[in-house]
Amino acid sequence: MAQLIAGYGTSHTGMTIRKYDPAIPAQARVHAAFDRLREELEALAPDLIVMVSSEHLNSFFYDSYPQICVGLGNQSIGWGDAGVASRTVPIAGDFAAHVVKFGIEAGFDLAWAVEPKLDHGFLCPLSLLTPEFNVPVVPIFQNSSTEPLPPFRRCAELGTMLRAAVEARGTDERVVLLAGGGLSHWVATPEMGDINSEFDRWFLGRVEQGDLAALVALDVADVGERAGNGGQEIRNWITAMAAGQGPGELFCYEPVEQWATGMALARLFAR
């Protein structure tokens, strides 16, 4: 059977690339953490990456708006948005189709799209972690931006289902789960530019302890209040945490003022 060998979480703001100034220590530390994670991925040499992230009204809009959508097919291209260059991303299409089939049979009503374009929510971390784009990806879009938002319990259930889907796979792929998004940031609101380090550190403390129960108990509206509308992207981390067993290890946390975001990278679990 396939194996879930590790899970990671990373922030995904395009400013990590578009506005990177290596002379600013906090930004340099974030990039050092991306370097560390990239090296860890290279050592693990996964056959594919299942990536749970959020998109930003680029791939989906009001004509068809899924809460959770799995990308199928052979390859996707990037939107080239938010200052992150467009690239061609190989899709692990057979594995993606397995996830959809498994999920639906397990009672998880997944939407799917064939070769959906990917925005910076996917392309920013992938550009820094697999710059050759030589590891096939199963992109999973999770709504983090547009109400009604799913409760965090449901996001954890998605992670549990993903683990079961991996373990039900008859072939022997080695799979890494990667979550993209967060931490606290406010998008196009009067608070834009604020970072709630207290919330971010509390959240990361739960990551380090593997305390999924505390995160699942979070209230969606309360997270929006304390971590901003952009902070809702922590749900992708919760999905990945639920697929494994902590404790996690924090690679870095930096409230990067110039990027208006609490930036973090962490290993959420290892096999």
Add this chain to the structure above:
Amino acid sequence: MNFVLDRLVRRIARDPSLLDELAGEAKAAGLDKGDLRLLLAKDLAGLRERGVHPLLLMQLAGALRIEPMAALGRRR
């Protein structure tokens, strides 16, 4: 949420030249006249008050080369 305005803002974010022919577009889209004025004025904060989705405000700011923090943040 303001579905009518959001749809139009998303189109303009992808093709800013639509602003030049906005009067016709706005009528066709059933847009409120006040919303039309905000669009023509590129008033992002005003559009926010009218319920435009935050992500679309960011896309519009990028398309119109407006610094979003200056236009939308409280430190503006």
